[in-house]
Amino acid sequence: MSTTIAQKRGIGSMLWDYLTTVDHKKIAVLYLLGGGFFFIIGGLEALAIRIQLIKPANDFVSAGFYNELLTMHGTTMIFLAAMPLVFALMNAVVPLQIGARDVAFPFLNSLGFWLFLFGGLLLNASWFLGGAPDAGWTAYAPLSTTSPGHGVDFYVLGLQISGAGTLIAGINFLVTIVNMRAPGMTYMRMPLFTWTTFIVSALILFAFPALTVGLFLLMFDRLFGSGFFDASMGGNSVIWEHLFWIFGHPEVYILILPAFGVFSEILPTFSRKRLFGYTAMVFATVLIGFLGFMVWAHHMFTVGLGPAANSIFAIATMAIAVPTGIKIFNWLFTMWGGSIRINSAMLWTLGFIPSFTIGGMTGVMVAAAPADYQYHDSYFIVAHFHYVIVGGVVFGIFAGLHYWWPKMFGKILDETLGKITFWTFFIGFHLTFFIQHFLGLMGMPRRYWTYGADQQLELGNVISTIGAFFMAIGAIVFIYNVIITTAKGEMVSGDPWDGRTLEWATPNPTPHYNFAQTPLVRGLDPLWIEKTEGRKGMTPAEPLGDIHMPNPSILPFIMSLGLFIAGFGFIYQIDDPRWLIVAIVGMGILLGAMFIRSVKDDHGHHIHKEDLEKGAGL
Amino acid sequence: MSENTNSTTTDLDYKKAKKKEEMKQQVVTFALMIVFTIIAFTMVTAGLDKLFVIPILIILAVVQVGFQLYYFMHMSHKGHEMPSIMFYGGTAVAFLTVLTMLVLVWW
Numbered sequence: 001m002s003t004t005i006a007q008k009r010g011i012g013s014m015l016w017d018y019l020t021t022v023d024h025k026k027i028a029v030l031y032l033l034g035g036g037f038f039f040i041i042g043g044l045e046a047l048a049i050r051i052q053l054i055k056p057a058n059d060f061v062s063a064g065f066y067n068e069l070l071t072m073h074g075t076t077m078i079f080l081a082a083m084p085l086v087f088a089l090m091n092a093v094v095p096l097q098i099g100a101r102d103v104a105f106p107f108l109n110s111l112g113f114w115l116f117l118f119g120g121l122l123l124n125a126s127w128f129l130g131g132a133p134d135a136g137w138t139a140y141a142p143l144s145t146t147s148p149g150h151g152v153d154f155y156v157l158g159l160q161i162s163g164a165g166t167l168i169a170g171i172n173f174l175v176t177i178v179n180m181r182a183p184g185m186t187y188m189r190m191p192l193f194t195w196t197t198f199i200v201s202a203l204i205l206f207a208f209p210a211l212t213v214g215l216f217l218l219m220f221d222r223l224f225g226s227g228f229f230d231a232s233m234g235g236n237s238v239i240w241e242h243l244f245w246i247f248g249h250p251e252v253y254i255l256i257l258p259a260f261g262v263f264s265e266i267l268p269t270f271s272r273k274r275l276f277g278y279t280a281m282v283f284a285t286v287l288i289g290f291l292g293f294m295v296w297a298h299h300m301f302t303v304g305l306g307p308a309a310n311s312i313f314a315i316a317t318m319a320i321a322v323p324t325g326i327k328i329f330n331w332l333f334t335m336w337g338g339s340i341r342i343n344s345a346m347l348w349t350l351g352f353i354p355s356f357t358i359g360g361m362t363g364v365m366v367a368a369a370p371a372d373y374q375y376h377d378s379y380f381i382v383a384h385f386h387y388v389i390v391g392g393v394v395f396g397i398f399a400g401l402h403y404w405w406p407k408m409f410g411k412i413l414d415e416t417l418g419k420i421t422f423w424t425f426f427i428g429f430h431l432t433f434f435i436q437h438f439l440g441l442m443g444m445p446r447r448y449w450t451y452g453a454d455q456q457l458e459l460g461n462v463i464s465t466i467g468a469f470f471m472a473i474g475a476i477v478f479i480y481n482v483i484i485t486t487a488k489g490e491m492v493s494g495d496p497w498d499g500r501t502l503e504w505a506t507p508n509p510t511p512h513y514n515f516a517q518t519p520l521v522r523g524l525d526p527l528w529i530e531k532t533e534g535r536k537g538m539t540p541a542e543p544l545g546d547i548h549m550p551n552p553s554i555l556p557f558i559m560s561l562g563l564f565i566a567g568f569g570f571i572y573q574i575d576d577p578r579w580l581i582v583a584i585v586g587m588g589i590l591l592g593a594m595f596i597r598s599v600k601d602d603h604g605h606h607i608h609k610e611d612l613e614k615g616a617g618l
Numbered sequence: 619m620s621e622n623t624n625s626t627t628t629d630l631d632y633k634k635a636k637k638k639e640e641m642k643q644q645v646v647t648f649a650l651m652i653v654f655t656i657i658a659f660t661m662v663t664a665g666l667d668k669l670f671v672i673p674i675l676i677i678l679a680v681v682q683v684g685f686q687l688y689y690f691m692h693m694s695h696k697g698h699e700m701p702s703i704m705f706y707g708g709t710a711v712a713f714l715t716v717l718t719m720l721v722l723v724w725w
């Protein structure tokens with residue numbers, strides 16, 4: 001229905017619709033497009049890195065450019081690809097899973113997206129304006145404070161803006177899940193994806209401020225002459241590392257927990273069994289979230305914190321492997337004895353379990369502080385975190401996209417193409433990264449732009465580069481699949497997988513108010529309960545009545561644009577104070593939009609009962 | 619505060635009494651907070667020993683925050699379990715983090 005309407009309207013009005021939307025389902029699409037775009041850019045950067053390393057003493061790119069590629073690859077993939085893609089899934093699914101008509105703060109939801117997008121654009125604008133940041137995605141001081149040019153300034157301001165968006169999105173989901181659950185949806189009846197979103201939002205709330213503070217200090221050191229990280233001025237560069245990793249370690253869990261949630265939804269659906277050990281799964285998630293804050297110094301074992309600190313952080317880190325192990329076993333037991341259907345979503349899930357387990361094992365290896373003196377800053381670490389991030393997060397995103405595509409776009413992605421994507425990507429992934437464990441053990445350091453011919457590193461690097469091209473092919477097939485499905489795919493019912501959770505109770509396409517009547521939740525897997533009792537859909541918790549929905553608004557876009565403009569002003573004012581005018585104009589746009597938002601009453605609109613009965617409501 | 623025509627008189631009396639009680643508490647805490655602030659300012663201007671003044675200032679501040687949260691922002695009412703968890707969880711994590719940083723960086 002929505003596509004036909006979209007075709008009837010012009011491109012212009014559709015664009016306006018998306019620029020102003022506050023509907024979580026459309027914001028999910030925006031996150032998907034934005035995250036997908038940056039995923040492609042980050043992927044191209046990765047290919048360039050791998051081509052450079054294919055043979056010893058290669059000069060495909062220069063040393064300086066290599067540093068830029070490497071920095072931007074890491075920063076883009078973590079902040080601009082993985083996070084937004086995860087947010088796409090959360091936006092598409094969580095309000096439906098808890099039986100809500102919308103999120104708690106629709107306006108903020110849209111603001112969060114636009115801040116992320118403009119932050120990402122600011123960061124990438126550096127490519128065209130004298131060079132990208134080149135101090136690594138971790139931007140360690142004093143390398144970052146002394147890096148010439150404006151690259152690192154773009155890093156600081158770009159991440160600051162997109163980080164604000166992430167923080168806003170996290171707060172929105174927290175409040176949504178606390179306040180907007182349908183009647184009967186107690187905490188211990190929430191689906192695991194909602195649970196992981198909830199914990200992740202709390203992690204965002206507590207972890208991102210550390211990054212914000214760190215970036216502010218770095219900004220003042222670089223642009224306003226302070227010396228927080230400058231030892232010659234009484235500062236301390238190790239503080240940056242602490243601040244970065246106090247944020248950084250929770251960040252890796254912010255990425256992986258939603259993937260855990262995705263798999264915990266897919267496995268019960270396609271095994272036709274309820275999730276094994278639901279309570280244990282919930283507590284493992286909470287525990288991982290909590291412990292995630294106690295381990296940051298495992299990234300700093302070689303800094304010289306001393307044996308006492310290293311031991312404490314090593315033990316705390318290894319402790320995280322316990323709840324993670326609990327989860328792995330629960331997933332396996334969920335499949336045990338189930339009637340299993342294997343399709344693309346399941347393939348990604350099945351591929352995830354061994355891949356992620358390898359990453360967890362190398363995690364425990366690098367968590368042993370004395371051994372880490374050997375592994376640290378070598379390709380072994382590169383192998384470890386790609387096993388967990390690609391084998392965990394990226395697999396999770398692909399699995400989630402295949403699983404929820406019919407909910408988001410009404411059509412099932414082509415299965416044959418889906419399987420081709422999986423196998424090429426899966427094989428390519430292991431080709432690329434497994435050999436890197438051994439390259440690391442052989443002494444290949446990370447972040448070097450080349451290596452010598454006499455180091456016997458060539459074969460491993462060739463294999464690794466070939467693998468990277470396999471992954472690229474897989475990704476291209478996926479994009480082709482998306483295009484083909486959009487053009488030729490057939491609309492399916494609202495519940496194509498015989499699902500168990502509430503999101504499958506809505507019709508296809510999901511009306512913009514989600515549920516005409518709020519559903520009554522009577523247990524875990526609410527839709528499944530109704531099905532086993534012979535009903536087709538959910539029992540409503542209320543009579544049909546008027547529905548109150550928020551109005552669309554262009555203000556979030558304008559606010560983010562203002563910050564984007566101000567960013568350039570702040571970066572260039574150090575060359576010429578007149579640029580401060582640009583900063584003031586940008587901030588003026590932001591404050592003006594905030595002012596309008598505050599004084600203009602916007603009570604939203606009502607969809608009337610009569611229209612709902614007629615089935616319109618759009 | 620406005621009359622609720624639907625509720626019975628006993629209900630209304632109960633609500634009124636409760637409101638009154640609450641009002642009293644708010645006035646008391648408000649007065650206490652002003653007193654605390656005066657104490658704080660006089661201690662600083664009196665030029666007492668720093669080691670004595672600073673801890674007391676911190677204690678006064680913490681108590682004031684508690685007053686704010688529980689009497690003015692109604693955290694003493696029912697239905698604030700989740701805010702409390704978030705609040706104390708966050709404070710605990712932040713405290714541990716700052717403590718660890720202090721120990722690691724300056725020791």
Ligand code: HEM
Nearest residue numbers: 252256298299317321360363364366367376377385388389
């Ligand atoms: C069993 C769980 C895990 C353990 C015990 C663990 C342990 C570690 C340790 C000790 C390091 C630092 C090694 C060094 O730099 O010398 C590290 C690095 C890293 N880990 Fe993990 N990890 C685990 C899971 C994860 C997960 C789930 C993710 C992400 C989804 C992740 C992402 C990373 C990243 C990105 C780095 C490298 C950061 C950098 O230096 O650029 N890890 N891990």
Ligand SMILES: [Cu+2]
Nearest residue numbers: 249296298299
């Ligand atoms: Cu970590």
